[in-house]
Amino acid sequence: MSRISPVMAALKGAGRKALIPYLMAGFPEPSHTLGLMHALVQGGADIIELGVPFSDPMADGPVIQKAGEAALRHGVGMGEVLAMVREFRATDKTTPIVLMGYANPVESYNLQHGVNSFVQDAAAAGVDGVLIVDYPPEECVDFAASLRAHHMDLIFLLAPTSTDQRMRQVR
């Protein structure tokens, strides 16, 4: 179980909704991200969603696209994002972190650092959940199992048009 489930259960018990703000890692400057993450927690964030910059962000709107471009200009990649999470985790052991991003930086990380290295390094850094928008559930059964084995959640997007069958499939 990740840190996410207890947080959600506690919120449900208190009758509260979760506040999950999003930050693009490395925007506006890589050195700002750590401070912004702690500030979000102080401001009441229950969970932090951290964007991994990608050159082809086909599921993001213009605001996050621009933030991602700025982060890329600073050379922020998956390795840098995991380092930021590791640094955050050094002082905050409780706030869940979800990485939101795309398949290619994950695949590329595994190519560079070895099979399944992303899952291992993300777990070691203190990541709790991963949302990879271009991994459809049918295509990432092994990835999902590996995340579960490392106490991380794989999160999927649902739309108002998603069918009951699809909702069950991504639970």
Added chain:
Amino acid sequence: MLQDANGQITETHSVSAGLDYPGVGPEHAFLKDIGRAEYVGVTDQEALDAFHYLCRTEGIIPALESSHAVAHAMKLAKTMTPQQSILVNLSGRGDKDIGTVADLSNADFFCRPSCQGQTVKGEQAISLAALNGSKA
């Protein structure tokens, strides 16, 4: 994919829109890996030259994508005997590319952006310089 060490997709350029893409499909990748097909490169200029050559000699307008194949076939033909044959797959028709070819060949072509002083693909730097000059 054309990508850097972080898996970021890099920019591409090709005179033909259909080749201006940073990825190669799994079938082509597989055919290359098992050695069943050989893949070669052709420059924009070689493709344009082949486009004009096939139009003039055969009256066939090849797509700019297919013009790359024609360009390589012309190179290959020089290494072969008259008894040998080459089969070229013209995968697309070039009437869709007439405007692009007109712009890149400096043709006076009816109602193209290039004839109205506007920016056209492949000539952006030149057009911008001209625009800045006219402002000054």
